[in-house]
Amino acid sequence: MYPMLTFLSMFYYFCLRRRARSGTRGEIMNSRRAIESNNRILPLSVEVVQYAKEVVDFSSQYGSENSLSYTMWNLSGLPNVYPSSGDFTQTAVFRTYGRWWESCPSSPLRFRRAPRSFRSQEYVELVFEEAVYPTAIDVLETYHPGAIVRILACSANPYSQTPPSDIRWETLWAGDPAKVNISQARQFTPCIKQLNFMTNLIRLELNSSLLDYYTELDAVLLHGVRERLRSLHKPSMLDLDDYDKDDHSLEFFTGRFTGMTLPEYTKNGYFETLPYELIQLILSHLTVPDLCQLAQTCKLLHQHCYDPLQYVQLSLQPYWTGLDDTSLEHLQSRCAHVQCLNLSWTGNRGSISMQGFSRFMQVCGFELVRLELACCHFLNETCLEVIAQMCPNLQELNLSSCDKLNTRAFCHIAKISGLRRLVVYRTKIEQTALLSILNFCLELQHLSLGSCVMVDDYDLVASVIGAKCKKLRSLDLWRCKNITENGIAAIVSGCRLLEELDLGWCPTLQSSTGCFIKLARKLPNLRKIFLTANRSVCDTDIEELATNCPHLFHVDILGTRMVSPGALRKLLQFCKELCLLDVSFCSQIDSRVVQELSANFPNVSIKKSYTQ
Amino acid sequence: MFSILSYGRLVARAVLGGLSQTDSRDYSLVTASCGFGKDFRKGILKKGMCYGDDACFIARHRSADVLGVADGVGGWRDYGVDPSQFSGTLMRTCERLVREGRFVPTNPVGILTASYCELLQNKVPLLGSSTACLVVLDRSSHQLHTANLGDSGFLVVRGGEVVHRSDEQQHYFNTPFQLSIAPPEAEGVVLSDSPDAADSTSIDVQLGDIILTATDGLFDNMPDYMILQELKKLKVFL
Numbered sequence: 001m002y003p004m005l006t007f008l009s010m011f012y013y014f015c016l017r018r019r020a021r022s023g024t025r026g027e028i029m030n031s032r033r034a035i036e037s038n039n040r041i042l043p044l045s046v047e048v049v050q051y052a053k054e055v056v057d058f059s060s061q062y063g064s065e066n067s068l069s070y071t072m073w074n075l076s077g078l079p080n081v082y083p084s085s086g087d088f089t090q091t092a093v094f095r096t097y098g099r100w101w102e103s104c105p106s107s108p109l110r111f112r113r114a115p116r117s118f119r120s121q122e123y124v125e126l127v128f129e130e131a132v133y134p135t136a137i138d139v140l141e142t143y144h145p146g147a148i149v150r151i152l153a154c155s156a157n158p159y160s161q162t163p164p165s166d167i168r169w170e171t172l173w174a175g176d177p178a179k180v181n182i183s184q185a186r187q188f189t190p191c192i193k194q195l196n197f198m199t200n201l202i203r204l205e206l207n208s209s210l211l212d213y214y215t216e217l218d219a220v221l222l223h224g225v226r227e228r229l230r231s232l233h234k235p236s237m238l239d240l241d242d243y244d245k246d247d248h249s250l251e252f253f254t255g256r257f258t259g260m261t262l263p264e265y266t267k268n269g270y271f272e273t274l275p276y277e278l279i280q281l282i283l284s285h286l287t288v289p290d291l292c293q294l295a296q297t298c299k300l301l302h303q304h305c306y307d308p309l310q311y312v313q314l315s316l317q318p319y320w321t322g323l324d325d326t327s328l329e330h331l332q333s334r335c336a337h338v339q340c341l342n343l344s345w346t347g348n349r350g351s352i353s354m355q356g357f358s359r360f361m362q363v364c365g366f367e368l369v370r371l372e373l374a375c376c377h378f379l380n381e382t383c384l385e386v387i388a389q390m391c392p393n394l395q396e397l398n399l400s401s402c403d404k405l406n407t408r409a410f411c412h413i414a415k416i417s418g419l420r421r422l423v424v425y426r427t428k429i430e431q432t433a434l435l436s437i438l439n440f441c442l443e444l445q446h447l448s449l450g451s452c453v454m455v456d457d458y459d460l461v462a463s464v465i466g467a468k469c470k471k472l473r474s475l476d477l478w479r480c481k482n483i484t485e486n487g488i489a490a491i492v493s494g495c496r497l498l499e500e501l502d503l504g505w506c507p508t509l510q511s512s513t514g515c516f517i518k519l520a521r522k523l524p525n526l527r528k529i530f531l532t533a534n535r536s537v538c539d540t541d542i543e544e545l546a547t548n549c550p551h552l553f554h555v556d557i558l559g560t561r562m563v564s565p566g567a568l569r570k571l572l573q574f575c576k577e578l579c580l581l582d583v584s585f586c587s588q589i590d591s592r593v594v595q596e597l598s599a600n601f602p603n604v605s606i607k608k609s610y611t612q
Numbered sequence: 613m614f615s616i617l618s619y620g621r622l623v624a625r626a627v628l629g630g631l632s633q634t635d636s637r638d639y640s641l642v643t644a645s646c647g648f649g650k651d652f653r654k655g656i657l658k659k660g661m662c663y664g665d666d667a668c669f670i671a672r673h674r675s676a677d678v679l680g681v682a683d684g685v686g687g688w689r690d691y692g693v694d695p696s697q698f699s700g701t702l703m704r705t706c707e708r709l710v711r712e713g714r715f716v717p718t719n720p721v722g723i724l725t726a727s728y729c730e731l732l733q734n735k736v737p738l739l740g741s742s743t744a745c746l747v748v749l750d751r752s753s754h755q756l757h758t759a760n761l762g763d764s765g766f767l768v769v770r771g772g773e774v775v776h777r778s779d780e781q782q783h784y785f786n787t788p789f790q791l792s793i794a795p796p797e798a799e800g801v802v803l804s805d806s807p808d809a810a811d812s813t814s815i816d817v818q819l820g821d822i823i824l825t826a827t828d829g830l831f832d833n834m835p836d837y838m839i840l841q842e843l844k845k846l847k848v849f850l
Contacts, residue, residue, distance in 0.1 A: 068733075069734060089734055507732065511796065559735055559736070
């Protein structure tokens, strides 16, 4: 018994000593954890939660420039609508949704060889006050959620005084576009990757092709910590989805391996006996980074992969995160015969310079037929001058949302006399440049002047369009603030081939002048007519469209009080090809009417938005 | 007539060692609002600061405090339009503009113009009209910038006396100047004044001043001496 007692008391003594050394129970846990993880104990980092301070860039918006309604401005700051859901003015809305715009006959062909992982159609960039290591991102979606497909973070701080030397974009999360069945607002909080740099610049990329109507975003929250969490449980690298694996292959763009000499003795076996054209056909299914990687395997494939015929259609938009002057230089040798080039979204924040772009154009511009430069903020007047000089065969030019381009730059476009498609949506093009383009580019078939706020007199522009653009097939005059019935009369008299006309949010058009009746009577080939938010559209106008334009397939008459169900019924009966009809906020058309019409005309998608 | 009482007091912040009249600190407003619709029986609970057909707002920003009232024109009811929709949306939009900082304190007419333009950007086809009266307290310059369109108005009371009042703007009896959005068929017929027609003034204010903005429901029913009597009951803390 005594040895037992002694043993017990010694045991007890040791426990007490141990406790005294380690303090409370809590600390015991810590010290055990410390032993397990082999690290020092770190203080718990405080989580910082921020709303966006400012929206710095975006690809499009529904609302008017400088307005508070339906514009990207609403994405910064506190939420205004959440948790309510509905179509409210205080949310951020993009210009398009669904596949309607893609399915128009005027829409440009898609680039082949797009990597399946790149699904983004729109983007918005937000800056937060303080740079943190992100731990979570919440996006408050208040209407038709599900459009977000990618979230990225940038290492550059837009508020810092010194320009950063090396700008990196990392994908925090990527996913497929979804169509969420719940109609309520939701907070979207995907599981994001851990970053090893601090960031206060977040980019959301969206694809709303599956959605029934415009998606609307209210606010974005960034949760982060000031000190990097050293996780106690190290997740294995295989657990995390590597969203940037496509981007890693961008290193091949920069030609790190061009210096290597490939060994002479490699033989390709039976592969060599295949005809040249067949190998080219096989390779034409590979995406560009794969082509670059394949080129490093052997001399034969190097020759094939560098064949300029593989680069006739080149879309570099999916690789915007890594594309820079060096990449362009490396691609130059292969791109002498490029005909369709997509550089949309690339080159921002200094990655492509004017010199780099000009050099590329000098080598590769001669056979260029189609050039996409949407949201390319590196462009300046000299770049456009180079394009005009070096691309004599250019037919399609997209400068959508190049809002940093100064007005004089547009004058050079008039030199491209073979131009068939011009998109200057949301640019600062002025009247003089526009008029000179209209006077010299007589082959224009597709013209987009949406939200061009610097043009003063749209009636004058319209009269020149009517006089000169006889081949015009589609015209986008969205938010052209002061066009009147005179302008419409000029357009419909002159452009008899017109099939698509967007007159959304043009408040100065009055139905009482008969302009819509004239429009319907003079444009029998009309397929798309948008009269969004024109409060004067009435039954007579709808009936004239019904009788005179049997090929209509997209119609938007949002927000008029004067159209009755009877007129709509006539429109639906006469226009057998109709597939989109937007009657949101039309006071005489309630949901019962919409239900009845949808039942009788099941091929037509009748849209009725609500605010609740 | 509908009435809204909205009074503000000027109080300096964080006083440490007494206060002089020429205090260089930022001024701010201590605010309250109240109102009654004509029809007590209806008991419709309107969202936000809507009383009957009238609406008001109080908004604060780093550079200024802003008060506003709008009197919805009741005649629209005969045409099936709810008059409070226009005035309410106008005031809520002004509040948003101020909160987001999209205004210049010295230009209250600019706030009205911007707010009116925003109403036209709404997908919902708004109809109706209202008067509007806005007062902006410029915190650092200690000035009150005002804009008044129609027969609403404001009073500045100092030491128990009215030191400043706004002027009424009327076309003819019971037809004040008004901002309006008309249906397209009535475009030329409906009275619609431009926001630029608003009267604009700038007044120096002092600590302890009481600023009252109200629609004609107050001014038509209570003579000055009664209003001053009520305001005397407010204790002014300096």
